[in-house]
Amino acid sequence: MPPGVRLPEEALAETFDVSRTVIRQVIARMAQDGLLIKKSNGATCVAAPTKQEMRQILTVRKMVEPEIVRGLARSYGVLSFQELSDHLTLEDNARKKNDRATLVRLTGEFHLHLVELTKNEILIKLITGLQALTCLGILCYAGDDDACPDADHRQVFDALQCGNAQAAADLMLHHLNHIEESLSLEDGARELTVSKTLDWLSVRFRDEVRR
Numbered sequence: 001m002p003p004g005v006r007l008p009e010e011a012l013a014e015t016f017d018v019s020r021t022v023i024r025q026v027i028a029r030m031a032q033d034g035l036l037i038k039k040s041n042g043a044t045c046v047a048a049p050t051k052q053e054m055r056q057i058l059t060v061r062k063m064v065e066p067e068i069v070r071g072l073a074r075s076y077g078v079l080s081f082q083e084l085s086d087h088l089t090l091e092d093n094a095r096k097k098n099d100r101a102t103l104v105r106l107t108g109e110f111h112l113h114l115v116e117l118t119k120n121e122i123l124i125k126l127i128t129g130l131q132a133l134t135c136l137g138i139l140c141y142a143g144d145d146d147a148c149p150d151a152d153h154r155q156v157f158d159a160l161q162c163g164n165a166q167a168a169a170d171l172m173l174h175h176l177n178h179i180e181e182s183l184s185l186e187d188g189a190r191e192l193t194v195s196k197t198l199d200w201l202s203v204r205f206r207d208e209v210r211r
């Protein structure tokens, strides 16, 4: 669901055929992770990171993720990168179909596949949280261009496959800079409205928001 949108507890309970208690438990957990925001009037909304928060999130990612791929490239020959390769095929398919909602999800998952290969639970938790917030931020601040530069993931993958640790780290940093540049994060830059976000995302969620 797009950032800023109010979560309809009752509709969710009906849709998933569970009690509202279950929905509330899930909401509480996602609020703890920063993905949902509890408003003072009791409503729950999907988080919409501020520009400053987005800059901070990307700063941390730029510190951590180049080192993740550097480590993975050093384990070249020990780790299997087959799952990453399959994932890149899915990204290509979504890109061909111009399915942006799926593409935002898949491009995020690429980073999760990478961190999962480290088997480091602390890192996995950190990047999972940052990645989800980045997705929401992309939906808030991406311009008309895609925030998922086409070739970046494949270049990181190619460096991993060759075991080239320095190239993998450099390419990951370049990729995260690329994402940051594609977002309108300067103060005073235009804020996207929910309706613009929806146009960007295609009309998939529009009816839900109007209700």
Ligand SMILES: [Zn+2]
Pocket (backbone or CB within 6 Å): 107, 108, 110, 111, 153, 175
């Ligand atoms: Zn990426």
